[in-house]
Amino acid sequence: MRMKYVYILAGGALGSLIRFWVSEFVTSKYQSAFPTGIFFVNIVGALVIGFLFGLFTVNGQIEDRLRFLLFVGFLGGFTTFSSFALENMRLLKEGLVFTSLLYILLTNIVGIGLAFAGYFIGLKFK
Numbered sequence: 001m002r003m004k005y006v007y008i009l010a011g012g013a014l015g016s017l018i019r020f021w022v023s024e025f026v027t028s029k030y031q032s033a034f035p036t037g038i039f040f041v042n043i044v045g046a047l048v049i050g051f052l053f054g055l056f057t058v059n060g061q062i063e064d065r066l067r068f069l070l071f072v073g074f075l076g077g078f079t080t081f082s083s084f085a086l087e088n089m090r091l092l093k094e095g096l097v098f099t100s101l102l103y104i105l106l107t108n109i110v111g112i113g114l115a116f117a118g119y120f121i122g123l124k125f126k
Contacts, residue, residue: 004068011073019078045082049075053086 022044023037030036052070056062062071075082084107091100 004064007065007068008073008076011069011075012077013073015074015077015079017077042079042081045075045079046085048078049082049086050089053089 019041023041025037026040027035027037049071052075056066071083088100088103091097091103
């Protein structure tokens, strides 16, 4: 097996487990109709990916094994929202405001629409 897959698997497993723990902990402390646990995970993931991207950009290129472990694996398992936030940050830094807004709107509208579509299709299989 290629080592990059090992790094992605290890990081992803750890990120997913920590996402579950953090989300459950926050939800147990702040119970409401608002999804506090996942919201917290998403904003922390966005902060962490931005910090790491800035840190590694300032200090040069990130080694592939660290990129696979941290960005693709750990943060990918912790929250895909962090990658979404990073892509929008990149678009905005490049002055592609319209593209960023389109990406934000389409991701949310199409994503929620398809979640409903999948839900209704799943109901047909009962």
